[in-house]
Amino acid sequence: xxxxxxxxxxxxxxxxxxxxxxxxxxxxxxxxxxxxxxxxxxxxxxxxxxxxxxxxxxxxxxxxxxxxxxxxxxxxxxxxxxxxxxxxxxxxxxxxxxxxxxxxxxxxxxxxxxxxxxxxxxxxxxxxxxxxxxxxxxxxxxxxxxxxxxxxxxxxxxxxxxxxxxxxxxxxxxxxxxxxxxxxxxxxxxxxxxxxxxxxxxxxxxxxxxxxxxxxxxxxxxxxxxxxxxxxxxxxxxxxxxxxxxxxxxxxxxxxxxxxxxxxxxxxxxxxxxxxxxxxxxxxxxxxxx
Numbered sequence: 001x002x003x004x005x006x007x008x009x010x011x012x013x014x015x016x017x018x019x020x021x022x023x024x025x026x027x028x029x030x031x032x033x034x035x036x037x038x039x040x041x042x043x044x045x046x047x048x049x050x051x052x053x054x055x056x057x058x059x060x061x062x063x064x065x066x067x068x069x070x071x072x073x074x075x076x077x078x079x080x081x082x083x084x085x086x087x088x089x090x091x092x093x094x095x096x097x098x099x100x101x102x103x104x105x106x107x108x109x110x111x112x113x114x115x116x117x118x119x120x121x122x123x124x125x126x127x128x129x130x131x132x133x134x135x136x137x138x139x140x141x142x143x144x145x146x147x148x149x150x151x152x153x154x155x156x157x158x159x160x161x162x163x164x165x166x167x168x169x170x171x172x173x174x175x176x177x178x179x180x181x182x183x184x185x186x187x188x189x190x191x192x193x194x195x196x197x198x199x200x201x202x203x204x205x206x207x208x209x210x211x212x213x214x215x216x217x218x219x220x221x222x223x224x225x226x227x228x229x230x231x232x233x234x235x236x237x238x239x240x241x242x243x244x245x246x247x248x249x250x251x252x253x254x255x256x257x258x259x260x261x262x263x264x265x266x267x268x269x270x271x272x273x274x275x276x277x278x279x280x281x282x283x284x285x286x287x288x289x290x
Contacts, residue, residue, distance in 0.1 A: 005059060007052040015042035015052035019060065020087070034068050034092040039078060041085040046075055049086050062090060069095025069162070069213055098211050099284035101161035103191075110154035110221070115147035116230030116245050116262050131252040134261035135230045143249050143258030155220040156201075157191070162213050164285035171207035177278050178203045184274035185240050191282075196223055196238030199271060203279075216281060230262035242268040 007015040018039050025034035038060070040049045057063060063070045071093045078085040096102055117135045124130035136145040168174040186198040198218050205214035221239030228235065230245055237243055247260040277283075 005056055007055060009043070009048060009052060013043055013048070015040060015049055017053060017056060017060065025066070025092075032068060032094050033071075034065055036065060036090050036092075038088045038090075039081065039085060040075075040088050041078070041081055044083045046086055050075065050088075053088055063210060064095075065090075065092050067094075068092035071095075095213050096160065096162050098162050098164050099282065101159050101282040104158040104160075106156040106158075107154075108156075109151045110219075111149050112152055113147045114150045114229075115145040115247075118229055129254045131255045131257045131259050133259050136247065136260045136262065139260060143260045145247060145260050153222060157218045157220060159191075159216040159218065159281060160213065161216060161281045162211050163280055164283070165209060165211045166286050167280040167283070168207060168209075168212060174207060181274040181276060181279060183271065185238070185271045186276045187273035188275070188277070190276045191218075193220055194223055195273070196240065197221060198276065199240050200274070200276065216279070230265065232262055232265045235265055235267065237267045238269070240271050242270050244268065 003018070005017040007017065009015055016039075020037040020039050023034065023036050026032070038053065040053050042052075043049050054062070062073075069092060071091045073088065073090045075086050075088045077083070078087040094102070115137055117137050120133070120135050120137070122130035122132070133139050133145075137148050138146040140146055163174075181200050182202045184200060185196050186193065186200075188195050190198050197220055199221070201217040201219055203214050203216045205212060207214075219240075223238050225236045226234060227237055229243075235243070244266050245262045246264045246266065248263040249258055249260050251257070252259045
C-alpha cells in the first residue's frame with residue numbers, strides 16, 4: 001500500500017492523501033499518455049482537499065510522471081469513501097522541456113476566390129465566336145467576373161511549448177502579450193519563416209505558476225515576389241496580404257458582347273505586425289544572475 005501523507009489544515013481538520021493502485025498509460029506514434037489517481041479525504045469541501053493536495057505536489061510528483069507532464073486534473077466524490085472522500089485523477093502526456101516545443105503540421109491548404117487566371121484558352125462552339133475575356137474567370141452576362149474557388153498553399157502549425165516561469169511575470173501580463181499578438185503577423189523571422197509569413201491564431205492552456213505548458217496555433221502562407229497573374233506582373237505580396245483586382249469593361253470587337261479584363265492588381269495589408277519573440281516560445285530560461 002502506498003504511503004499516506006497527512007496535511008494539517010486546522011486544529012480540527014487533517015487531510016490524508018494516498019495514491020491509489022491502477023496507474024495506466026498508452027504509447028502511440030504521435031503521443032504518450034498516463035494516468036494516476038489519489039484518494040484525498042478529511043473534508044467534505046473539495047476546495048479544502050484540493051488545496052492540501054496541490055500543497056504536496058512536489059512530494060507526490062504531481063506535475064510530472066515517467067517523462068510526461070501534467071495535462072489536466074479532475075476530482076470527484078469517491079463513492080465508497082463517504083462524503084469526505086475525494087478521488088483526484090491526473091492525466092499526463094508528453095511535455096517538452098522548459099524552453100522546448102513540439103510542432104504539429106497540417107498542410108491541407110486554404111481556399112480563396114480568384115477572378116483572374118494565370119492563363120486561359122478559348123474554345124468556341126461551331127459557327128460562334130468566343131468573346132475575348134482575357135484572363136477573367138466565369139464572366140456573367142453583364143461582363144462581371146464571378147471567379148472560382150481555388151486551393152492556395154497554406155500550412156497550419158500547432159506548437160506545444162513549455163514557457164519558462166521567469167517569462168510569465170504574472171498570468172495577466174503574459175495573457176495580455178498573447179492577446180496583443182493574436183490576429184497579427186510576425187515582424188521578423190519566426191520558427192524559420194520570414195517576416196509576414198506567420199499569422200498567430202491564438203493560444204490555449206492554463207497559466208500556472210510552474211512553467212506553463214501552452215498550445216499555440218499559427219497559419220503559414222509564403223511571401224511572393226515577381227508574381228504574375230491576370231496578365232499583370234511584378235507583384236510583390238507578403239503571405240497574408242490580400243490581393244484583389246480592378247476590372248475594366250469594354251465591348252468585344254468580334255461579338256459586341258461586354259467583356260471584363262483586369263486593369264490593376266491591389267495588394268492589401270490586412271494584418272498588423274507584432275513581435276512574436278515576446279511570447280518566448282522555444283526560448284530557454286534566462287541565465288541566473290552571477
